[in-house]
Amino acid sequence: MLAPGTSAGTAVSGTGQRIYADMQSRLLQVRTLLKTQDSQSSVGSAFLVTPEGHLITNYHVVSSFALAPQRHRLVYATVDGQQGALELLAFDVLHDLALLKPVDPAPLRGRGAVPFRPEGSEPDRGARIYSLGNPLDVGFAVTEGAYNGLAERHFLPTLFFGGSLSAGMSGGPALDAQGRLVGVNVAARRDGEQVSFLVPAALAQALLARGRNAAPITQPVHAEIERQLLAHQAALVDSFTAQPWRAAGHPRYRIPVPMETFSRCWGSGTPAATRGLVFERSDCTMDSAVFIDERLRTGTIAVRHETYDGSKLGALRFQQRYSESFGNEVVGQRDAHRVAARCTERTVLAGGGLPLRAVVCLQAYKKLPQLFDLSVLTASLDSSSMGVQGRLDAQALSFDNAQRLARHYLEGFGWTPAAVAPKTASR
Amino acid sequence: MDTGSRRPEDRLALIELFDRDGRARRTLDVHAWPVTLGRALDNTWVLDDPHVAPHHATLALDAAGQPVVQAGDSRNGLQIGQRRLQAGEQAALPAAGALLQIGGQRLRLRLAGAPVAPEWPLAEPPVGGLALWVMLAAWVAVQVLHRWVQLDPGADLVQWLPWLLGLPSGLALWCGLWALGSKLFRHGFEFSSHAGIALAWLLAYEVLNLLLPNTAAALGWPWLWQAYHQWGLPLLGMLVVRSHLRQLLPQRGLAINTSLALVLLAGVVVTLAINQRQLGRVFSEAYMSTLPPPALRWGGSTTLPALGEALLPLRDVLLQRAREAAAEDADSGEGAP
Numbered sequence: 001m002l003a004p005g006t007s008a009g010t011a012v013s014g015t016g017q018r019i020y021a022d023m024q025s026r027l028l029q030v031r032t033l034l035k036t037q038d039s040q041s042s043v044g045s046a047f048l049v050t051p052e053g054h055l056i057t058n059y060h061v062v063s064s065f066a067l068a069p070q071r072h073r074l075v076y077a078t079v080d081g082q083q084g085a086l087e088l089l090a091f092d093v094l095h096d097l098a099l100l101k102p103v104d105p106a107p108l109r110g111r112g113a114v115p116f117r118p119e120g121s122e123p124d125r126g127a128r129i130y131s132l133g134n135p136l137d138v139g140f141a142v143t144e145g146a147y148n149g150l151a152e153r154h155f156l157p158t159l160f161f162g163g164s165l166s167a168g169m170s171g172g173p174a175l176d177a178q179g180r181l182v183g184v185n186v187a188a189r190r191d192g193e194q195v196s197f198l199v200p201a202a203l204a205q206a207l208l209a210r211g212r213n214a215a216p217i218t219q220p221v222h223a224e225i226e227r228q229l230l231a232h233q234a235a236l237v238d239s240f241t242a243q244p245w246r247a248a249g250h251p252r253y254r255i256p257v258p259m260e261t262f263s264r265c266w267g268s269g270t271p272a273a274t275r276g277l278v279f280e281r282s283d284c285t286m287d288s289a290v291f292i293d294e295r296l297r298t299g300t301i302a303v304r305h306e307t308y309d310g311s312k313l314g315a316l317r318f319q320q321r322y323s324e325s326f327g328n329e330v331v332g333q334r335d336a337h338r339v340a341a342r343c344t345e346r347t348v349l350a351g352g353g354l355p356l357r358a359v360v361c362l363q364a365y366k367k368l369p370q371l372f373d374l375s376v377l378t379a380s381l382d383s384s385s386m387g388v389q390g391r392l393d394a395q396a397l398s399f400d401n402a403q404r405l406a407r408h409y410l411e412g413f414g415w416t417p418a419a420v421a422p423k424t425a426s427r
Numbered sequence: 428m429d430t431g432s433r434r435p436e437d438r439l440a441l442i443e444l445f446d447r448d449g450r451a452r453r454t455l456d457v458h459a460w461p462v463t464l465g466r467a468l469d470n471t472w473v474l475d476d477p478h479v480a481p482h483h484a485t486l487a488l489d490a491a492g493q494p495v496v497q498a499g500d501s502r503n504g505l506q507i508g509q510r511r512l513q514a515g516e517q518a519a520l521p522a523a524g525a526l527l528q529i530g531g532q533r534l535r536l537r538l539a540g541a542p543v544a545p546e547w548p549l550a551e552p553p554v555g556g557l558a559l560w561v562m563l564a565a566w567v568a569v570q571v572l573h574r575w576v577q578l579d580p581g582a583d584l585v586q587w588l589p590w591l592l593g594l595p596s597g598l599a600l601w602c603g604l605w606a607l608g609s610k611l612f613r614h615g616f617e618f619s620s621h622a623g624i625a626l627a628w629l630l631a632y633e634v635l636n637l638l639l640p641n642t643a644a645a646l647g648w649p650w651l652w653q654a655y656h657q658w659g660l661p662l663l664g665m666l667v668v669r670s671h672l673r674q675l676l677p678q679r680g681l682a683i684n685t686s687l688a689l690v691l692l693a694g695v696v697v698t699l700a701i702n703q704r705q706l707g708r709v710f711s712e713a714y715m716s717t718l719p720p721p722a723l724r725w726g727g728s729t730t731l732p733a734l735g736e737a738l739l740p741l742r743d744v745l746l747q748r749a750r751e752a753a754a755e756d757a758d759s760g761e762g763a764p
Contacts (some may be wrong), residue, residue: 276579312580319720320576323644327716339748340706343714344737345649347728355721355728359714360738364745366753372745377714384720399742403735410731 013144019130019179020142023047024079025111029134030057030086030100030171031075032064041072045133045172045185046100049116049208053108055100056204057171058186059091060291062098066091066221067293074100079140082107090211091221093228094156094290094299095203096186098171099211114173116205117180123147129182131163131196133172143169147182151197154288155236155262159183159198174198187288197288225292226368229396232290232299233371237394237401240301245412248282250307252419253380253388254351256412258284258303277321278309290396296337298373298395303409305390315384322387326379329391332363338373339364347381351414355381360406365396374402376409388413433458438539440494442472442486445533448614461487464529465499478503478530486520486536494520494538496527505529554623562626569633570594601625605671612675620674628667635659644717647726652717653710658695665691707748 026048031040044061048054055076065072065088074086084102091098102108123129127147134140145163161174165188172185183198240258248255257265264287269280283304290299306325310318332341343361350356356378363373376392392409394402435456442462443451455462455472463470467481474483480501489495498505498512505512506528512518524537554562574590605621639659643652665687672683702711719726 274579275581314580315720317576317579319718323716323718326718331713334705339745339752340708341713342708342741342745344734344741345714346734346737347647347724347726348731348734349728350731355724357718358734360734361713362738362741362745364742364749366749366756369746369749372742379718381718381724382721384722399738403738406738407731407735410734 013128015128015177016130016142016144019175019177020132022179023114023132023173023175024140026114027132027140027172028055028076028078029137029140029168030055030061031077032062032072033075035071035073043134043137043168044170045168046076047114047132047171047173047181048108048111049113049181049204050212051109051111051113053102053105054089054113054208054212055086055102056173056184056208057098057100058184058199059093059096059098060186061171062088062091062100063291063293066098066217066225068220069218070220076100076102078107084108087216089214089216090207091224092203092207093225093292094232095199096291097184097199097204097207099207099214101216114175115180116201117176117182119202119205122149123176123182125149127176129161129163129174129176131161131165131169131172131174131185131198133165133169133185135166136168138168141169145194145196147176150200151287153260153262153264153286155239155286156232156288156290157200157203158186158288159200161185161196161198162194163196164188164194165196220367222367226370229290229299229368229371230398233397233401236299236301237397237405241404241408248305248307250388250416252383252386252416253307253354254412254414254416255305255307255388255390256303256409257282257305258301260284262286263301263303275312277313277318278311279306281306292337295335301392301394301405303390303392305388307388308386310385310387313385318385322379322389326357326377326389329377331359331361331375331377332373337365337367339366341373341375343375348410350410351412354414356410356413357381358410362399362402368396370398371396372399372402373397374406376406378410378413380413440486440539441537443535443537444474445535448612449533451535457486461485463499464534474529474532476530476532479532480530483529484527489519493522494536496520496525503530554627555619559619559623559626562623562630566626566629566633567595569630598622598625598629605675608671608675617674621671624670624674625667628663628670632660632663635663640717641719641723643715644719645723645725649715652715653712656712657698657710661691661694707744 028046030044030046032042033040041064042061044057046055046057049056059066062074065074074088075083076086077083084104084107086100086102089099089101125148128144129147131143131145143163145161148160148162151158151160165185169185173181174183174185176182181201181204183200184204186197186199188196243259243261245256246259248257263284265282265284267280267282270278285302286300289297291297308322310321331343332338334340341361341363343359345357345359348356348358359377361375365371373395374397378390380387390413394405397405438456438458440457442455442457444453446452462472463482463485464472464474465481465483466474466476466479470482480499482499483501484499484505485497487495495517496507497517498514501514504514507518507520507525510518520536522538523541524535527534527536570590574587578586602618602621602625606616606618609615609617639655640652643649643655669683669687673680676683699709702708
């Protein structure tokens, strides 16, 4: 999400000036206010998508209202200083979009709408696009950047925008040179320069089609969030389990490492000359999570493993370090949304009879009763001088998919073909 | 306090005045009744205490020959065992004798012919001499082994120093503090007795710490591991403190046992309550983290489908807890998904 941060200025061309001039009447700022006082709990940008005054913004701009409409209210402010109340019609929590409508459409009538770029006609990679919004509540602005197509390794389609987005621009439109919608500003990476993300316009168009005649939301939306997350986890777990595991390249153990289709793996390890325990680590995480509120991002799968070689240590020392490493994992602590995890633990035989200690933990959501977070911890128990420990974490799964994913992960462990014959040799 | 030429063993009674440690500081042989006690110089026994009246109490025999005590003209009165006498009141004394509190003075009246309590054995140090040195050597050896396991092969000698200096100093400090307590209460610096107690329990801890987690891991018994992790150390801690205290105050056995048991019980109950509330389970740790070496893997194994089945009861427990937590949030006006 667009957290407050630096905003690297980019020179805006003449096209940018033209687009801003054309679009400024369709550009709005959206504020979520506490009902009891006029202080804002979040602020973002939005734009008109129909002549009747339908607005698109990010779900995360209006999440406080969606989760507790009895305590919040939504208001808009236009570039020319018009203000009014808004109501929430529909939202897409997975892609971080929300559809709003003014309570009184009169002040927004006659301003036209931001046109959608026809589906299937992608801008060329490197084409200039123009992102509009109200960064850091400083004032309405336009920033220019490059269209870079879909961001890689994102399970949910996200456009990579080579420009600067700042907090407050969330929910604003990103337009091509003809002023047609390419995407909706949503997020930026703070560890790089001009690495920002947009929600593809087609998803905003779909939300508009689905929700433009919907009744305004007045009750908390947990049931709808749960429905959308259930659909997300079904698709995610299906495509995750449909992929084969990647080889970890260990001489003895077959270790489940996910394909880098929608996650990214980082490796690290001890220097080879270490006198003590030699280990290598791989950490695979998904880049994008589903934003529910400031304290909860969910809907991802992460897989990690560490291989240990204690041949320089001897059995006693290896056992001490190996157990200690297994013990320093933190699982599912209680927070505002979830109750503390409960675990079950067994010794299981994975592929080829590899004995594994497996700890499977589940965590439940207080208000999303069909969803669970899953953590699986494993440690191989076959050797007194080497081993592999793994961990899988996945959030917001149905119970069936939690069972299925845990099993899929544990089945990924085993012996390598080369190790099957001499597997008892190093005991 | 001898009166005239009568022999000491002809005494009718003996009155002992205790010091703060409960030992007799002064004694009075009683050869004739009555005996008067007070601050005035015409008393049989002059008690030099500002809380004592000039004529505070009189001990005498009644018509039946039984000993009685009468409170004199005293503002504070006096106390016999648990009973309080106001000025002028009189009470019979038990034939076996009685404890009297007069002002700030504690006295004991012993009567001729009353039964005498049996002799107490002298307190022996729990371990001493060679055994103490053997235990010390064993403990040091275990600590060296621990450190050896924790350090990588070829570790710098400097890395041994914190242990070599810290552990013996810690043990000496612990025993020294208890010995100071002994000096205070028992007038003897019983360092070796306390060292024996500490070493015995430290060795017991090492044995349990080796046996229980590894047995639990070997047999696949997480409950044993959890129970030891949760309660083992507090229980051993209580037992070692109990042993030290009983060495310090041997006559207070019941009070020591009761208060330590209550502290332990309170700790266990509070931990249970916190864990139930925050984690919804008995034990603080989520899972057993000790892994058995291959040679000790005696617990058998289960299949992957069986592991999946084991998640079913977890689901039901979690759903119940989530419902309760959501209801609690609703009550307190919290709003989170």
